[in-house]
Amino acid sequence: MRILVFANTPAHVHLYRHTVNRLERAGHDVLVLTREYACTTDLLEFFGMPYRVYGDHGTDAYSRLRFARELGGQLGTIVRESVRFRPDVVFGRGPYAALAGTVTRAPTVLVLDDEPGDFNHTVSRPFADCILSPAVTRRDLGPDHYTFEGFKECAYLHPDVFEPDGRIREYLGVDPEEPYVLLRFNALDALHDTDLEGFRPEQRRDLIERLSEDATVFVSDERGEMELRDSPARPYDLHPALIHDAMAEASLLVADTGTMATEAALLGTPAFRYRGTDDHEYGEFQALERAGLAEQFDAYENLRDRAIDVLGDEGVPARWQRRRQAYVGELVNLTDLLVDIATARGSLDRLSPPAKQAIRPRSQSL
Template sequence: MRILVFANTPAHVHLYRHAVDRLERAGHNVLVLTREYACTTDLLDFFGMPYRVYGGHGTDAYSRLRFARELGGQLGTIVRESLRFRPDVVFGRGPYAALAGTVTQTPTVLVLDDEPGDFNYTVSRPFADCILSPAVTRRDLGDDHYTFEGFKECAYLHPDVFEPDARIREYLGVADDEPYVLLRFNALDALHDTDLEGFTPEQRRDLIDRLSEDATVFVSDEGGRMELRDTPARPYDLHPALIHDAMAEASLLVADTGTMATEAALLGTPAFRYQGTDEHEYGEFEELERAGLAEQFDSYGPLCERSLEILADDEADASWQRRRQAYVGELVNLTDLLVDVATARGSLEGLSPPAKRAIRPRSQSL
């Protein structure tokens, strides 16, 4: 079989990387179409995934303007690469996967979550043969929409899949008993981030200063604009493929972005998300709050105080790990499901009995 996968962001690489590996080892021909965005191609190289680049998408205003100018050329590249590859099934989300499936007349599988905005859903839904999303997703996308118990991050952070690197503290340069915190500051450059604001520069500095009194602080600044030389924080500068290993060992993650907060929560690390001006209600994150694995805040003061409280709690790590074991282990291993859907060419009728039991029509989940 020939399987075409779209991985346009680092999160998409993680979503599909184990499935791609298993499919290749089973003798299938897999191609990833991607764009130059953040560390996406770095991750593809690290994991040895077969890919071709169809374009770029930077994080500053000029890059976004250039992207708009180059969009037609990127779509043309996608058409050429898709026709050349001749896939039996296409995986992705949004207009790119829909276009590839349409021009090749190939079954198209969309793996979606509860992101804000309607553009990706509106453009791609009519062209999808199968839509998969977590059961907590709020949207109903029609008769071809099926849900599973879990999160898209379960493709790489499910206990059956994730194996932490025991050398991560050595890589970070922290002692075995040294608490550390990861701070993730969002670039807020994606389409669905328009007009959103996260931590202000003053809040970032204050958070670093206060948390550094109780722990070593590592900062991952997606926008790359924060100067850390005059702060007590260290830049998180390991290869981006190691971020989940670093999260798993951290005492706390604080972020103004949803994906990394969700990932930390699934790893059993206290995960605090600052909403800023984001008023969208994410079904996935609210579910993790109910499970006691994540917390979100709509103002800075309570978030900072709660962070300090967690660092002072010697039982926090054990409590979060118990909740993770009780909750995450019961979720669907999404990699298993993706592999089964791929080998069935996107036809749910051809799924194995375990895969059929793992999903249900969206109408039955409401």
């Protein structure tokens, strides 16, 4: 079989990396179509995934203007690469995957999360043969929409899949018992981030200063613009493929971005998300809050004070790990499900009995 996968962001690479590896080991031909965006191609190289680049997508205003001018050329490249590869099934999300499936007449599987409805979903939904999303998703995308108990991050962070690198503290340069915190500041440059604002510069500085009194602070700044030379914080400068290993050992993650907060929570690390100007209610975070694995804050001062309290509570690590075992261990291993869907050529009727039991029509979940 020939499986075409779209991985346009670092999160997409993680979503599909175990699936791609297992399909290749089973003798299938897999191709990942991607774009130059953040560390996406770095991750593809690190994990040895077979890929071709169809374009790029920068983070500044000029890059986005250039992207708009070059969109036609990128779509043309996608068409050529897709037709040349001749896939039996296409995986992805948004109009790129829908276009590839349409021109090759291959079944198209869209794997979504609980983001707000937007242009991408409106354009791609009519061309999808199967739409897969977490059961906490509150949107109903039609008769081809199916859900599973879990999160898209369960494809790489489910306890059956994730194996932490025991050398991560050595890589970071921290002692075995030394508490450390990861701060993740979002670039907020994606389409669904339009008009959103996360931590302000003065809040970032205050958070670093206060948390560094109780722990070593590592900063991951997506824009790469923060100056930390005179700050008590250290830049997180390991290869991006190691971020989940670093999260798993951290005492706390604080972020104004959704994906990394979800990932830390699923690893049993206290995950605090600052909403900033984002007033959308995400089903994933509500579920993680109910499980006691993540917390969201509208006011910066409340987040800061809660973070200080958690760092001072010696019982937190054990409590969060118990919560993870009780909650995450019961979720669907999404890699198993994606491999089964791929080998069934996107036909849910041909799924194995365990895979069929793992999904249900969205209309029945409402």
